[in-house]
Amino acid sequence: MEEQAKCEEKKIGVIETWLRKHRLLFQGATRHPLILSIRDGSINIASFKSWLAQDYLFVRAFVPFVASVLIKAWKESDESGDMEVILGGVASLEDELSWFKRESSKWGISLSEVVPQQANKKYCGLLESLMSPDVEYTVAITAFWVIEAVYQESFAHCIGEGSKTPQELKETCERWGNEAFAKYCQSLQNIANRRLQNASDEELKKAEVMFLNVLEYEVDFWNMSRGNV
Numbered sequence: 109m110e111e112q113a114k115c116e117e118k119k120i121g122v123i124e125t126w127l128r129k130h131r132l133l134f135q136g137a138t139r140h141p142l143i144l145s146i147r148d149g150s151i152n153i154a155s156f157k158s159w160l161a162q163d164y165l166f167v168r169a170f171v172p173f174v175a176s177v178l179i180k181a182w183k184e185s186d187e188s189g190d191m192e193v194i195l196g197g198v199a200s201l202e203d204e205l206s207w208f209k210r211e212s213s214k215w216g217i218s219l220s221e222v223v224p225q226q227a228n229k230k231y232c233g234l235l236e237s238l239m240s241p242d243v244e245y246t247v248a249i250t251a252f253w254v255i256e257a258v259y260q261e262s263f264a265h266c267i268g269e270g271s272k273t274p275q276e277l278k279e280t281c282e283r284w285g286n287e288a289f290a291k292y293c294q295s296l297q298n299i300a301n302r303r304l305q306n307a308s309d310e311e312l313k314k315a316e317v318m319f320l321n322v323l324e325y326e327v328d329f330w331n332m333s334r335g336n337v
């Protein structure tokens with residue numbers, strides 16, 4: 109049965125059907141051993157520092173990607189509210205970059221000396237390919253949502269009931285695990301769902317492939333820090 113027909117039947121969104129269909133891969137990205145080691149307190153600090161340094165480089169590449177989604181929303185969106193949600197995302201990234209700089213100096217990391225690892229370069233390359241005007245808004249907003257959702261789901265798990273996250277890592281987990289970030293991810297999911305509901309079969313397929321790609325890249329990104337375990 110087609111994705112749209114399935115959600116018509118159960119009155120749930122395309123994304124919900126994908127999350128059910130690809131549950132294991134989604135869990136692989138949001139319950140990665142690195143995340144589980146933060147939650148149970150067994151994390152090796154070298155792994156954390158390596159993730160922090162690499163993620164700073166990723167977020168620098170993420171800014172122009174989000175800006176490109178904003179441009180697509182302006183050109184292609186059927187709903188004016190989309191722009192405000194995405195603009196909010198752009199704005200919060202300024203604060204996020206400052207946070208990375210502060211947090212890195214706390215850990216004695218010199219950001220100007222960080223060299224991107226292979227998985228990071230690959231992921232930034234994916235972001236760059238998504239900035240092309242040939243990539244549809246529906247596909248780009250789906251990628252945007254899942255990139256944010258992986259971090260939200262992962263870090264919320266580290267501050268949830270029964271977590272033993274070390275005190276010095278709690279601020280990091282709060283950054284993506286907090287309630288406001290969850291709401292923002294929900295807004296992105298609603299936009300993506302609305303677009304997917306009205307998408308052609310071809311666009312729907314492209315978006316689903318992109319959803320899976322992002323999950324794989326996220327797993328590879330977490331894996332980079334495992335060399336230090």
Ligand SMILES: Cc1ncc(CNC=O)c(N)n1
Pocket residue numbers: 163166167170204255256258259326329
């Ligand atoms: C690899 C990766 N994925 C998602 C995020 C969350 N988005 C912005 O901060 C992130 N920082 N890094």
